[in-house]
Each structure stands twice: as structure tokens, then as C-alpha cells.
Amino acid sequence: MPIETVSDRLLMLSDFGVPCTMTKQSGGVSRFTAIFDNQHELEDAGAGVSFSVLQPQLTCRDSDVSGVQYGDAIVVTGQGNYVVRVIMPDGTGITELRLEAQ
Numbered sequence: 846m847p848i849e850t851v852s853d854r855l856l857m858l859s860d861f862g863v864p865c866t867m868t869k870q871s872g873g874v875s876r877f878t879a880i881f882d883n884q885h886e887l888e889d890a891g892a893g894v895s896f897s898v899l900q901p902q903l904t905c906r907d908s909d910v911s912g913v914q915y916g917d918a919i920v921v922t923g924q925g926n927y928v929v930r931v932i933m934p935d936g937t938g939i940t941e942l943r944l945e946a947q
Contacts, residue, residue: 846852849937853936854902854906854938854939855906855944856879856922857905858878858879858880858905858906859878860876861862861880862879862880862881862905863878863879863880863921863922863923863924863938864876864877864878864922864924865877865878865881865903865905865920865921865922866879866919866920866922867910867913867918867919868917868918868919868920869912869913869914870914870916870917870918870919871912871914872884875909875910876882877906877909878909878919878944879903879905879906879909880905881901881902881903881904881905881921881924882901882902882904883899883900883901883902884899884900885897885898885899886899887898892899899945899946901921901924901927901942901943901944901945901946902942902943902944903919903940903941903942903944904939904940904941905920905939905940906938906939906940907934907938907939907940908932908938910924910932910940910942912913913929913931913932913940913942914929914932915930915931916928916929917929917930918947919942919944925946925947926946926947927944927945927946927947928945928947929942929943930943930944930945931943
């Protein structure tokens with residue numbers, strides 16, 4: 846059971862989020878606020894070789910990205926243009942979108 850309420854989630858995104866615009870492949874544009882993160886993640890190339898890659902992602906409300914599909918385009922204000930590659934709803938009203946830079 847989630848601890849936070851719908852109001853709590855909206856407040857969190859208002860405080861820490863950035864404006865985003867999503868253009869769906871099926872047509873339509875939506876605007877929402879999400880928390881953008883672009884941390885380095887360590888990838889194992891095998892044979893004891895590793896390298897670091899950036900992993901851009903958005904944390905957003907389910908209701909803001911309902912109908913999102915793999916390949917939808919997202920512009921993150923001040924950060925760049927991306928395409929949705931992974932959609933991970935967490936069951937509490939929050940969805941994490943893993944992105945690929947364009």
C-alpha cells in the first residue's frame with residue numbers, strides 16, 4: 846500500500862520536476878512535469894571489462910503518461926530530446942521511463 850497520496854506525488858513533482866512534452870506515435874501531444882535523472886551506470890562488457898554509460902530516465906505520475914508506448918518522443922526542457930525505451934510502473938501511481946537520447 847502506498848504511503849503517499851496523489852497530492853504528495855504532485856507536490857514532489859512540482860518541487861523537483863522539469864517540464865516535459867511527449868509526442869505519441871499514435872498521435873497527440875501531452876505536457877507534464879517529471880523528475881529527470883541522468884546517472885552513470887556501469888555496464889559489464891565481459892572478460893573483466895566494464896564501462897560507464899549515461900542512463901536518462903524520468904519519474905512521473907501514471908496519470909501523466911497513460912498510454913505511453915515504446916518509441917514515443919519526449920522533450921525534456923533544458924535536457925534534450927529522447928525516445929522512450931522502457932516503461933516501469935511501480936504500482937504506487939509512479940512510472941519510471943528509461944530513455945534514449947536522440
